[in-house]
Amino acid sequence: MTQMLEAMRGNITEAMKAVAADEQLDPEYIRKMVAKGYIAIPDNNQRETVAVGIGENLRTKVNATIGTSTDINDLDMELEKAKVAEEAGADTLMELSIGGDLDNIRRTVLANTKKPVGSVPIYQTAVEAIEKEGSAIYMEPDDMLKNIEKQAKDGIDFMAIHCSVNRETLKRLKREGRKGGLVSRGGSFISSWMVHHDVENPLYENYDQVLDIVEEYDVCLSMANAMRAGALTDSTDRAQIQELIVLGELVDRARERGVQTIVEGPGHIPINEIETNINIQKKMCKNAPFYMLGPIVTDIAPAYDHIVSAIGAAQCARYGANFICYVTPAEHLALPGVEDVREGVIATRIGAHAGDLAIDMERFGQEDIKMADARKQLNWEEQYAHALFPEDARAIRDKRPPEADDTCTMCGNYCAIKIVNQWLDKADKEAFDN
């Protein structure tokens, strides 16, 4: 039985208890939210994983994507990326390889992590068609389902499946006349296939068969957002919202089957449209957890898209997105390396946390409050203890050590806190009151 079916029947599973403990919330609250589909716990029944809750009222979670490409296919590096991503604090991984022995890569990654792992099964189908016949337009609909099943059996916890690319969404895309067009890799495979064969998307037509598979293995559906904009000028357009309507209908049908869903969101989008996007997605999809890809809030900062995305991530978390896919400095330029992965996770975690603080300082800001105390006391070890990335902080201060141990080299003994502690805080109250 899926987590969601258990929850619907009133059962609090071990995964729900673990999420409740992690979030310091009541297990019964988690159960209720899982039953409604407002919280998802991606946790394939074929594999042991850490329970990670994604959804309403929970800490915003961060995904790190790894995977080979056709140009760079190095399984050891991908395993190293997975490790570094976890160490930097990623909550989940997505394994999106398109180069090399895809089954072996997936199984090796799954065997080497306890984090929930996501995938995009259509990649494998497209890669096989390209390798065999030269193009994704030669994909067989049966193979699409077979790869979903194989990957589910391997233990993949959540899958981005492009069910919502149908004739309606493609019609709206064509009418829209975008600058950036369609930039989703899976979306490009399935839509090219549809247009070439002039038929409906089999993943849309055979959605019940998709549900049969993911229900059996309790895979959480990550409703893929193929129409996300690939340029700021295309953001929040009719093609995207058309797809969102279809996505909402598919979420309903998944919930009827007790299948957990999360819904992917854009993409390239200016910061002033983020709140609207989250509100409309939550409405169309009846509060399904929102999985934000990026977002990219300016197009002109390649090499620094992790910072671009951290800016967007903060807005997302603040306005109710629940899960954020990181972006690395290599975005739009190259396959990320190990250090890129680390920087991407760090930036996205900072953004997610800044947004969570804006929602509830009391719940999410306890470490920030302790940092304030440590700074006031000029207690550096305590400052490191409450830092998200303590070793990086220590390294900067240690590289340029101050003469006076309680200060840093920015101000030395002219440290404002030191002066205030010495003169202002010790002054009589009367000194301030006349």
Next chain:
Amino acid sequence: MTQMLEAMRGNITEAMKAVAADEQLDPEYIRKMVAKGYIAIPDNNQRETVAVGIGENLRTKVNATIGTSTDINDLDMELEKAKVAEEAGADTLMELSIGGDLDNIRRTVLANTKKPVGSVPIYQTAVEAIEKEGSAIYMEPDDMLKNIEKQAKDGIDFMAIHCSVNRETLKRLKREGRKGGLVSRGGSFISSWMVHHDVENPLYENYDQVLDIVEEYDVCLSMANAMRAGALTDSTDRAQIQELIVLGELVDRARERGVQTIVEGPGHIPINEIETNINIQKKMCKNAPFYMLGPIVTDIAPAYDHIVSAIGAAQCARYGANFICYVTPAEHLALPGVEDVREGVIATRIGAHAGDLAIDMERFGQEDIKMADARKQLNWEEQYAHALFPEDARAIRDKRPPEADDTCTMCGNYCAIKIVNQWLDKADKEAFDN
């Protein structure tokens, strides 16, 4: 005559014309805004500088702060920082040295840049008192004014002067009972002095004398915000708002004299309070340009405070802040090095630009639109041409070159754009419409 007096008399100066050209706005609009005090052009009449407009409806500007400390006093490094900051796109510099021969450092920096340069004159007075007598509480009020005049004569374009730390603001600070207390360096000097001597702030009492000096040299007053919070838990409190009321009154008095002002804002603040802060500051100070320090939107990411601040900067620019002081990765840990300065400017520029895009894509997003076209065409040279930091982008792609020249190693020939250009865009319109 100051820029503002010229504007009040209907004269369009060369500086106003230059700002208008830079911003693609009507010179008469710039003149009107300078006359009202809604736009400032910091431009000391003792020195030639590039005209930089700060204020309503202009691109959000970025300041990079440099300067020695007592621990690290290396003029060559400070000059290198100034150069690197300019190359990365900083609009202005602040020279905030507290170690070494302060006059020589200031004059050398001023001689080596055409950018507007700011300072905090009280630092010099405090440093001299500390060196001579052991503490800032031995500062002489006359010396405070003398250093303002000396630095104005040297050609400093804008000065942060702590006139608003008065008995009222200190009373509110004491009653507030903050966690982080007062963290402004200048604020700590002047408030300790006031409490020790149990008298009013001479810079507040003798504000007219301050105005005499800055009017003579046409120095723009950067109304220092000593009560900015130094921890998220202290943000937007009564001490800060009390000071803001006083700042507003001081802005009125400066405008009566034709002295340009900008007003500094917090500090450590969660993202959900940024809009309110800007709105209340613009109201209290009658639309004086808003100079945001930071802001720091979470306290627990030392080593990455440039990213923290980029998140805040985007919010600031979006809601009407006009000028943003960068934060480097060394913030809260050490005096920044050259590379820290570069990273700080980059992050803040990205944040400021993301915020500007949210205000007006048409005006501020032309490069973003061209980038969208270049990406759709898979034209990499054009992508670099429209990137904020082209060499960094090129370096990432070149480090891991793709087999196919028109792609990158992320997707290789499975590039979504390439597939869409080949299959989807070329398909008959009919394929989408049934």
